[in-house]
Amino acid sequence: MNGIHDMGGMHGFGPVQTEEREPDAPGEPGVPLFHAPWERRALGLTLAMGATGQWNIDQSRSARESLPAATYLTAGYYGIWIRGLERLLLARGLVDDEELAAGHALRPALPVARVLKADAVAAALARGASTERAPTQPARFAIGDRVRAINEHPTGHTRLPRYVRGHLGTVQLVHGVHVFADRHAASPAGMPFDEAPQWLYAVAFDGGELWGAGAEPGLSVSVDAWESSLGAMTDAPR
Amino acid sequence: MNHDHSHEPGHADHASHLDEMDLRVRALETLLTEKGYVDTAAIERLIETYEVQIGPRNGARVVARAWADAAYRERLAADATAAIAELGYSGRQGEHMVAVFNTPAEHHMVVCTLCSCYPWPVLGLPPAWYKSAPYRSRAVREPRAVLADFGVTLPEASALRVWDSTAEVRYLVVPMRPAGTEGWSAERLAKLVSRDSMIGTGLAMAAPQEATRP
Numbered sequence: 001m002n003g004i005h006d007m008g009g010m011h012g013f014g015p016v017q018t019e020e021r022e023p024d025a026p027g028e029p030g031v032p033l034f035h036a037p038w039e040r041r042a043l044g045l046t047l048a049m050g051a052t053g054q055w056n057i058d059q060s061r062s063a064r065e066s067l068p069a070a071t072y073l074t075a076g077y078y079g080i081w082i083r084g085l086e087r088l089l090l091a092r093g094l095v096d097d098e099e100l101a102a103g104h105a106l107r108p109a110l111p112v113a114r115v116l117k118a119d120a121v122a123a124a125l126a127r128g129a130s131t132e133r134a135p136t137q138p139a140r141f142a143i144g145d146r147v148r149a150i151n152e153h154p155t156g157h158t159r160l161p162r163y164v165r166g167h168l169g170t171v172q173l174v175h176g177v178h179v180f181a182d183r184h185a186a187s188p189a190g191m192p193f194d195e196a197p198q199w200l201y202a203v204a205f206d207g208g209e210l211w212g213a214g215a216e217p218g219l220s221v222s223v224d225a226w227e228s229s230l231g232a233m234t235d236a237p238r
Numbered sequence: 239m240n241h242d243h244s245h246e247p248g249h250a251d252h253a254s255h256l257d258e259m260d261l262r263v264r265a266l267e268t269l270l271t272e273k274g275y276v277d278t279a280a281i282e283r284l285i286e287t288y289e290v291q292i293g294p295r296n297g298a299r300v301v302a303r304a305w306a307d308a309a310y311r312e313r314l315a316a317d318a319t320a321a322i323a324e325l326g327y328s329g330r331q332g333e334h335m336v337a338v339f340n341t342p343a344e345h346h347m348v349v350c351t352l353c354s355c356y357p358w359p360v361l362g363l364p365p366a367w368y369k370s371a372p373y374r375s376r377a378v379r380e381p382r383a384v385l386a387d388f389g390v391t392l393p394e395a396s397a398l399r400v401w402d403s404t405a406e407v408r409y410l411v412v413p414m415r416p417a418g419t420e421g422w423s424a425e426r427l428a429k430l431v432s433r434d435s436m437i438g439t440g441l442a443m444a445a446p447q448e449a450t451r452p
Contacts, residue, residue: 006351007352007371007375008349008374008379009375011375013372016367016372016376016384016387017367017370017372018387033288033362033363038259038260038262038264040285041264042263043363044280044282044284044285045263045266045267045270047281048277048280048284049275049276051280065352077354077366079259082262082263094273095269095270095273102265103266103268104269104272105272109273109274109275112275115275115277116280117279117280120280121284121287126328128328128331128332129333131334131405132334159352159404159405160404161404163351173336175334175336175405175407178334179406181406200405210378215379216381216383217394219381219382219398219400220397220398220400221378221402222399222401224402224407225404226405
C-alpha cells in the first residue's frame with residue numbers, strides 16, 4: 001500500500017536526531033535502547049507473541065503500516081508495535097475488545113502452535129527463521145542485467161518502495177530464492193502461510209534516475225526486489 | 239473500543255501519553271499471560287538478551303577480524319552469513335547477511351525506508367534515529383546531507399552506495415581500517431569500530447595518538 005511507512009525520498013521530517021550517538025565510545029553500553037519501561041515490555045511481548053506462530057513477520061509489518069497515518073507518525077516506534085500487536089490479536093480472535101479494555105482474560109484462550117519458554121529463548125533467537133528456499137527454476141536475471149521496477153500500487157503489503165517504481169536499475173546481487181513478502185503477508189489467518197518463494201535480487205539505481213538532475217553526485221541506491229517486481233528493460237511497461 | 243482512535247500525544251501531554259502507554263502495555267501483558275499465550279520469564283529473557291548480550295560489540299569483532307585476517311575478510315565477502323556464524327553470531331534478523339566494504343572510492347550506508355530492518359545478531363537493536371522518519375526519508379535521497387548531520391564529510395570523489403533493506407537480507411558495513419594500526423590484534427582493533435561505522439553513518443575511530451607514536 002502507498003502508506004505513510006513508505007518514507008524513502010519524502011521531505012519535511014527535519015534533521016536526523018543523532019543525540020543518542022556516542023562520538024567517543026563504540027556503541028555500548030550506555031546507549032538507551034528504551035525510553036520508558038513499557039517499551040521494554042512491548043519488545044518482549046511482541047517477540048513472545050510472534051513465537052506462537054499465529055502470524056508471520058510480513059503480517060506483523062502489514063499490521064503496523066496499515067495503522068492510520070497520523071497514528072503511525074505520532075505513536076512512537078514501540079507504540080506502533082503495540083497497536084500492530086493488538087490488531088493481529090483481534091483479527092485472529094485471540095483476544096477481543098472487551099478483554100483489551102479490561103486488561104484481563106474474560107473468555108477461554110484459543111489454541112496456539114507454541115508458547116515460548118524462557119529456556120528455549122536463546123536457541124530460538126540463534127536459529128532465527130531463514131526465508132531462503134530451494135530454487136525450482138533458474139533465475140531470470142543475472143548480475144549486470146538492466147531491469148525496470150514495475151509500476152504497481154497494490155492496496156496490500158508490498159516491499160517495493162514507491163521511490164523505485166517504474167525506474168531502471170542494474171542487478172547487483174542474486175540473493176537466491178526467498179519467501180515472497182507480499183504474498184506471505186496476504187496469507188489467510190488459520191491457513192498455512194503462503195510463501196510463494198521467488199528469486200530475490202539487489203538492484204542498484206543511479207541517483208539521477210531516481211531523483212533527477214538535483215541528485216547528489218555519485219549516488220546509487222539499492223533495494224532488494226523479488227523477480228515478479230522486475231521486468232527486463234526490453235519488456236513492455238507494466 | 240477502537241484503539242487507533244484513542245488519545246494521541248501532543249508535546250504538552252508527553253507524560254500522560256507515557257502513563258497511558260504504560261497502562262496499556264501492562265494490561266496487554268496481563269491479558270496475554272492469563273490466556274497462556276506468553277510466558278513472563280520468556281519475555282524477560284527476550285528483553286535481557288538484547289539489553290545485555292547482543293549488541294554492536296559483536297559486529298565490531300567481525301570487522302576487526304576482517305581487518306586483521308585477510309582470509310577471513312575473503313570469507314566475509316563471499317558468504318557473510320557463514321563467516322559471521324564462525325564467530326558465533328547468527329539467527330533472528332541476521333539469517334541472510336551481506337557485508338559491504340568501504341574503500342577510498344566507495345562509501346556504503348544502510349537504511350530501511352519501509353520499517354526498521356537491522357542486523358540484530360551483529361548490531362543488536364537499532365538506535366532511535368535509525369527508525370526515525372528523518373533518517374528513513376532522507377538516507378536514500380540525500381545521504382551526504384544525512385552524513386553531515388552525523389558530522390561526517392566524505393571526499394567529493396567518493397561514490398556513495400545506499401542499501402535499502404527491503405527483504406530479509408541484512409547488510410553490515412565494514413568501515414575502512416584506521417591509519418596507524420598496523421600489527422594490532424583483532425581485540426585491540428575492535429575497540430575502534432563504532433556502531434555507526436557499521437551502519438555507514440560514521441567512520442571507524444582514529445587510533446589514539448599515543449598508540450601511534452614509535
